[in-house]
Amino acid sequence: MGTPHNGAEKGEIAKKVLMPGDPLRAKFIAETYLDEVKQFNTVRNMFGYTGKYKRQEVSVMGSGMGMPSIGIYSYELYHFYEVEAIIRIGSAGGFHDDLELMDLVIAQGACTDSRYAYQFDLPGTFAPIGDYELLSKAVSLAEAKGTKYKVGNVVSADVFYNNDDRVNDRWKSMGVLAVEMEAAALYMNAAKAGKKALAMLTISDHLFKKTALSAKDRETSFNEMMEIALDL
Known part of the structure; x- marks a missing residue:
């Protein structure tokens, strides 16, 4: 089968997919946590693995x-590979005063400055939200592990180096x-496909406290978030 971006054959991808932004973090998770690992994708070096x-x-x-x-x-995962749930495990820049480096944010909703929703031709503004069942389980697991977390809105930005130096204050x-x-x-993709999604984010830098993790820490040190996602 395969697509222009994914070399997997049908049946090689599980119903649940953990999705970090960094393909090297995907490799780290597969090598650290999974048994019977098989790599299903190397196209564009966007590594993908299935295991137990x-x-x-x-x-x-x-x-x-x-x-x-x-x-x-x-x-492609939802529509071509019959994936039922995608759990984003990523990094985020903190805004809230109570957040510190390595704290977990579970994204109940995702504001955005993107026009990604234009394709759906909706008669108003769509509010992208995570799957409640996954969110509820993630909160329970975080509580059980003693992980410091917050649940609420995040913002998904199209611009990393923003020319507007007041944008973060307004959000x-x-x-x-x-x-x-x-x-x-x-x-939005999950909503349109009738599938499940949740984003869990580890604070890698705080934009108001001027603190930050190294690139290496971002790749390998988000263990509590990874374990919660695996247990969902």
Whole structure:
């Protein structure tokens, strides 16, 4: 079968897919947590793997950066590979005063400055939200592990280096917890496909406290988030 972006054959991808932005984080998860691992994709170096976690089949695949990239990969997973649930496990820049580096944000909703929703020709503004069942389970698992977390709105931005130096202040003033670049497109694709999605984000930098993790830490140190996602 395969697509222009995914070399997997039908049946090689599990019904549940964990989706970090970084394909090297997908490789790390597969090598660290999964048994009986088989790599199903190397196209464009967007690595994808299927294996067993606690005897349950699960896949992990990178999404790349930004809504156009996760939009392509999640669409193909939902529509061409019969995937039922995608759990984004990514990093985010913190806004909220109570957040610190390595805290977990579970995205109940995803604001966005993107025009990704234009394709659906809706008669108003769509509110992208995560799947409640997955969100509820993620909260229970975080509670059980003693993980510090917050649930609420994030913003999925199209621009990383924004020329408007007041944009973060305005999102923060509306109670938005953090900024990332993918969740809104994932939530819209899931809604349209009638499938499930959830974004869980580890705070890798705080845009108001001026703190940040290294690139290496971002790749390999989000263990609590990864374990919660695997247990969902």
